[in-house]
Amino acid sequence: MAEEVIDMHVHFGAPEDVQSGCYWSSKFEGTPAFWFMKITSGSFFTKFTKEKILKKLLKVINKSVEVDKCVLLAMDEVYDENGKSKPDETHLYVPNSYIVELADKNDRILFGSSIHPYRKDWQDELEKCMENGACLCKWIPSSQQIDPTHVKCESFYRKLTEYKLPLLIHCGPEYAIPTSNTDCNENNNPKYLRKALDMGVTVIIAHCSLPYFGLFDAEYFDDMEEFYKLFADERINEWKLYADLSALATPLRSNFISGIINKIPHDRLxxxxxxxxxxxELSYKKSKNIIKWIILFFKALSIKNPLDKNYHLVEKMGFDKNVFTNASKLFDSISR
Ligand SMILES: [Zn+2]
Structure with a gap:
């Protein structure tokens, strides 16, 4: 897999659908993520179906000229501490089995699993996911109501370490998938990942834990500070700590990009x-020359494929070229 350009953070979601098992809540239908999907799948005035969302997604993936493969992410249901699933508190569910089905039919799709660590059958599900080629496990602690320091996570972490299966974990504010328990928003702080890191888990912090709406997200600045503290401590502890660059190409994250470029080792991005x-197109650019900035703006505007547009924008931020292929090296080290 080495040297392939991998976009390791692509979402899928669908309204209630018997064949795939997918569903989302009425609360999810009020989020910007829902509306982006509705508009981009051409369903603004018509019925929104799984088929339409999938058709658009496959077109985007198959026609990308910069991205070789995408990790398509499953999203497990909410479970309580007794291991009981809570569909009434789940706002987006995408079963592992459905992503496996999509990945089996398209070699540009990689399987990003999602397994709630409080599940009674977590071990069976994790083994099944490994057999089906999972390249990571994704959690959104706020939406899925997961406390990463919970004792129930410990045996899960041991298995992840054994398999060297990366844990992709959302950190910082979450606006796409709501939570039914707002106390869990706190769980997105990267400071709660020290236990997983100490236990040897390969952790990938999504979005570099950055605030999404700049100063409007001041209450999440602590998440960003804790992110930098983790990377400062990473060298002493020899943790397997990584961060992803997803959703960085947005105007209100611009002020934070040079901090990531200068403080985080690029082989960990x-x-x-x-x-x-x-x-x-209005995201951070390395060049401060106004003419160059305008040329880059219009170049990005002309790119219609959203994956290619994001690739181009991240490239112009000034990261090392290796960031595009680091995921393929990381996935090569998974023990199957
Ligand atoms: Zn995401």
Whole structure:
């Protein structure tokens, strides 16, 4: 897999559908993520179906000229501490089995699993996912109501370490998938990942834990500070700590990009988009020359494929070229 350009953060979601098992809540239908999907799949005035969303997604993936492969992310249901699933508190569910089905039919799709660590059958599900080629496990602690320091996570972490299966974990504010328990928003702080890191888990912090709406997200600045503290401590502890660049190409994250470029080792950064969340032409650019800036703006505007647009925007931020292929090296080290 080495040297392939991998977008390791692509989402799928669908309204209730018997064949795939997918569903989303009425609360999810009020989020910007829902509306981006509705508009981009051409369903603004018509019925929104799984088929339409999938058709658009496959077109985007198959026609990308810059991205070789995408990690398509499953999203497990909410479970309580007794291991009981809570569909009434789940706002987006995408079963592992459905992503496996899509990945089996398209060699540009990699399987990004999602397994709630409180599940009674987590071990069976993890083994099944490994057999089906999972290249990571994804959690959104706020939406899925997961406390990464919970004792129930410990045996899960041991298995992840054994398999060298990366844990892709959302950190910082979450606006795409709501939570039914707002106390869990706190769980997105990277400071709670020290246990997983100490236990040897390969952790990928999504979005470099950056605030999404700049100063409007001041309450999440602590998440960003804790992110930098983790990377400062990473060298002493020899942790397997990584961060992804997904959803960085947006205007209100511009002020934070040079901090990531200067403070985080580029061999620990992995490329991603967060599709269908759109990338903006008004995002951070390395060049401060106004003429060059305008040329780059119009170049990005002319790129219609959202994955290619995001690739181009991240490239112009000034990261090392290796960020685009780091995920393929990381996935090569998974023990199967
Ligand atoms: Zn995401």
């Amino acid at each position: 992995v490329f991603g988009s967060d599709y269908p969340i759109p990338a903006s």
